[in-house]
Amino acid sequence: MNNMPINPLSCATEGAGGPTGTWRSHRPVIDTNQCTGCLMCWIWCPEGVIAKEDRAINYDYCKGCGLCAKECPAHAITMIKEADHE
């Protein structure tokens, strides 16, 4: 709390809503061989956790909504139960 700013301004920071990756029950996993690079997952991800260049997913903040897996035209993304993930 010592680092609180003295003026009433907030700074743009990742994780302003907390470590939202902990909300997830299923994680999206991309099969890079099937991925055609159409970027639909990149534009639609509500959290912007899918990288534009290589579609790497930032699991620290991915909420696991499953939208990318549902909308992927190449069906390259599957939702895997967190408990089954090693």
Place this chain on the structure above:
Amino acid sequence: MNEAIKSVKLADMPDYELVKSGTGGCAGCPSPMGLRIVGKALGPNSIMVMTPSCAVASIGVMPKSCYDVPVLNVCFASAGASAAGVSMSLDAQLKSGELTGEKPTVFTWVGDGGTYDIGFQGISAAAERNDDFIHFCYNNEAYSNTGVQRSGATPKYATTTTTPAGKSAQKKNVPLLMLEQRVAYVATASLAYPQDFYRKVMKAKSIKGFKYIELHAPCGPGWKFASSDTVTLGRLAVKSGAWLLWEGEHGKLTLNTPTKPLAEGKMPLTELEDYLKAQGRFSHVMKSPQKDAVIDEMKAEIRREMDFMLGREKL
């Protein structure tokens, strides 16, 4: 000045992220999804004005914020007046030389409650004065932030916590009011068509004066569907005719694809039932003995609106 702005490929859209990862919004929320596209179109030289909404509630906890541009949280009724004031003060500072360079784009990001009901007079007045800012209404068809109460944008028969047996009144048509107010630019958009939305935001940015863009924003917890279906529901709404895509400049209307071929009958409409049964808020209609009559009434309403817009386009 207003040369035709062409559709942009996804790969050519900027990397800039207005929304930082890890917002407080629900999984699958349409608000950060839409704001990310707005940020890519407007860039970091922008000022955002917000009224109480989910988008404000999901901003995060002080001293963190998930939005990368200056944000003003103003009272519910004042989106139009506040944004107009910000825009005018920027004009005055540019004139006096206190501010140099390109004028930041002032825009509001307001829900349907802050546009259709509580904030309507301020927005209508700003439109009449032709103040220079973009008003975005992300329309999730209810007061979702406070627990899904009915709003002026809730469609007839939809259940909310204040209309448990289904809403009995028709929804308002605010974009049409803006079109008839002959504002500099007005458009409706859908999250299922991100390139169309991006092009409309770019176009609004290029025009000086009052711009109004309404984004159809399916809300999972409010409409009762899974978090993965936000885009699917948006697409079904457009393809069934429940949401029309169009744009207008100074009262001149243009219907966009796929609404135009759907309205002209050149493309078959998706069954409205597919759209309704995907949402829990219409489940009482689907189980009702009057189901067919209700769906026929909704379809007649869609047909009427399409015929009206086709006729309006000829003006």
